[in-house]
Amino acid sequence: MRLSRYFMPVLRETPAEAQIVSHRYMLRAGMIKQAAAGIYSWLPLGYRVLRNIERIVHEEQQRAGHIPMLMPTLQSADLWKESGRYDAYGPEMLRIKDRQDRDMLYGPTNEEMITDIFRSHVGSYKDLPMTLYHIQWKFRDEMRPRFGVMRGREFLMKDGYNFDLTKEDALHAYNRHLVSYLRSYERMGLQAIPMRADSGPIGGDDTHEFLVLADTGESEVFYDSDITELKFGDRTIDYDSVEQCQAVLEEFTSRYARTDETHDAALFNEVPEARRRVARGIEVGQIFYFGTKYSAAMGATVVDETGAKVPVHMGSHGIGVSRLLGAIIEASHDDKGIIWPEGVTPFHCGIVNLRQGDTEADAACQSLYDALTALGLEPLYDDRDERAGAKFATMDLIGLPWRITVGPRGLKNGVVELTSRRTGDSEELPPAAAIAKIAAIYGAIAA
Ligand code: ATP
Ligand code: MG
Numbered sequence: 001m002r003l004s005r006y007f008m009p010v011l012r013e014t015p016a017e018a019q020i021v022s023h024r025y026m027l028r029a030g031m032i033k034q035a036a037a038g039i040y041s042w043l044p045l046g047y048r049v050l051r052n053i054e055r056i057v058h059e060e061q062q063r064a065g066h067i068p069m070l071m072p073t074l075q076s077a078d079l080w081k082e083s084g085r086y087d088a089y090g091p092e093m094l095r096i097k098d099r100q101d102r103d104m105l106y107g108p109t110n111e112e113m114i115t116d117i118f119r120s121h122v123g124s125y126k127d128l129p130m131t132l133y134h135i136q137w138k139f140r141d142e143m144r145p146r147f148g149v150m151r152g153r154e155f156l157m158k159d160g161y162n163f164d165l166t167k168e169d170a171l172h173a174y175n176r177h178l179v180s181y182l183r184s185y186e187r188m189g190l191q192a193i194p195m196r197a198d199s200g201p202i203g204g205d206d207t208h209e210f211l212v213l214a215d216t217g218e219s220e221v222f223y224d225s226d227i228t229e230l231k232f233g234d235r236t237i238d239y240d241s242v243e244q245c246q247a248v249l250e251e252f253t254s255r256y257a258r259t260d261e262t263h264d265a266a267l268f269n270e271v272p273e274a275r276r277r278v279a280r281g282i283e284v285g286q287i288f289y290f291g292t293k294y295s296a297a298m299g300a301t302v303v304d305e306t307g308a309k310v311p312v313h314m315g316s317h318g319i320g321v322s323r324l325l326g327a328i329i330e331a332s333h334d335d336k337g338i339i340w341p342e343g344v345t346p347f348h349c350g351i352v353n354l355r356q357g358d359t360e361a362d363a364a365c366q367s368l369y370d371a372l373t374a375l376g377l378e379p380l381y382d383d384r385d386e387r388a389g390a391k392f393a394t395m396d397l398i399g400l401p402w403r404i405t406v407g408p409r410g411l412k413n414g415v416v417e418l419t420s421r422r423t424g425d426s427e428e429l430p431p432a433a434a435i436a437k438i439a440a441i442y443g444a445i446a447a
Pocket of ligand 2: 286
């Protein structure tokens with residue numbers, strides 16, 4: 001993409017309404033624009049990152065064997081009356097009447113709808129196990145929408161639902177989700193720690209929240225610092241293997257890690273003092289096993305091997321897709337701007353032309369651009385007629401992990417400059433070597 005032809009309305013001033021760094025940088029980098037309290041338009045740059053996060057979530061869910069689909073944002077109230085949650089949900093639910101005076105709502109979650117789909121089409125244990133998921137906009141009329149996309153009213157969520165014959169099978173689905181979530185967050189450059197949580201209005205016994213440590217997090221968390229050493233890394237796992245998924249769950253949940261809702265001071269004190277940490281965290285996902293709560297209430301049953309009709313065991317599993325942009329920025333920035341992890345960056349690298357209009361510099365930039373594009377990479381070429389300082393400031397603000405700087409002086413010696421946004425380190429090397437290095441970096445992180 002050429003910056004001169006792109007739409008990226010960068011703000012010079014720090015917007016007064018933004019209290020936390022991720023919100024400030026998302027507004028300043030022209031990624032989002034508020035449409036109403038807690039409701040945002042995704043401008044082109046923000047939209048690219050949102051799509052990258054979605055893609056990682058899709059890939060990891062499908063790798064785990066979960067089936068993508070799409071349910072609508074608007075729902076009829078009837079199913080919610082059947083489950084008993086229409087009255088229970090409270091003022092967070094946006095209730096709407098259509099022209100026929102029918103009760104509708106903008107879905108805050110989809111347990112009822114998916115249970116209805118399941119009961120309409122599945123009747124035999126032979127069709128199980130099954131996990132369906134979608135990535136769809138949700139609406140929760142939060143009392144205090146704030147921090148930009150972190151606590152919106154309309155937000156994008158991946159929600160998945162498992163249907164299993166037995167509790168053991170459903171717990172395997174739970175563990176599978178835990179593994180797939182660990183992989184997803186790591187691919188986004190994040191460490192998200194699974195913490196024992198409280199099940200809240202969804203109900204259920206087994207639940208973990210995934211928290212990204214950040215001072216601006218809304219949850220208080222208590223953990224054993226040993227847990228931050230754990231990495232899923234590039235190990236391979238057989239998602240069908242009960243033992244393998246169970247082993248990962250045990251590895252990642254055996255250390256003390258809880259939110260304030262489930263914190264147990266006595267248990268925490270058993271952690272050696274030097275490893276006890278009290279910090280703040282951002283919830284970026286949650287997994288639940290809730291048994292037959294919805295299936296029993298709504299008649300989602302299957303015939304088992306003996307011919308008996310039994311309610312299926314279910315769980316639901318959510319990732320805060322739009323919140324993740326804020327969480328990633330909170331975890332990865334400096335005083336100049338965002339530092340995108342390679343896995344989600346809106347463009348793979350920036351090209352800065354120090355002397356726009358100079359025949360050689362223009363030609364060198366164009367050939368870098370063409371070569372990177374031919375390799376399937378997406379560079380952002382700052383081809384504006386601007387001072388070098390302004391171009392660098394924009395690149396630093398929008399946070400592309402790599403920048404190639406091209407100027408007449410370097411070209412005389414046959415080199416361009418390659419700079420890492422994270423470390424600030426620069427090296428001079430021939431254009432072909434810069435291209436090879438960037439290609440190798442992204443080749444290495446491709447799943
Ligand atoms: P919270 O405690 O932050 O209100 P929740 O526990 O009610 O969230 P879940 O029902 O677990 O939310 O939803 C799954 C994920 O969706 C959460 O882990 C979070 O990342 C995201 N999410 C929930 N509410 C919001 C919101 N208002 N804005 C953005 N993302 C949200
Ligand atoms: Mg939650």
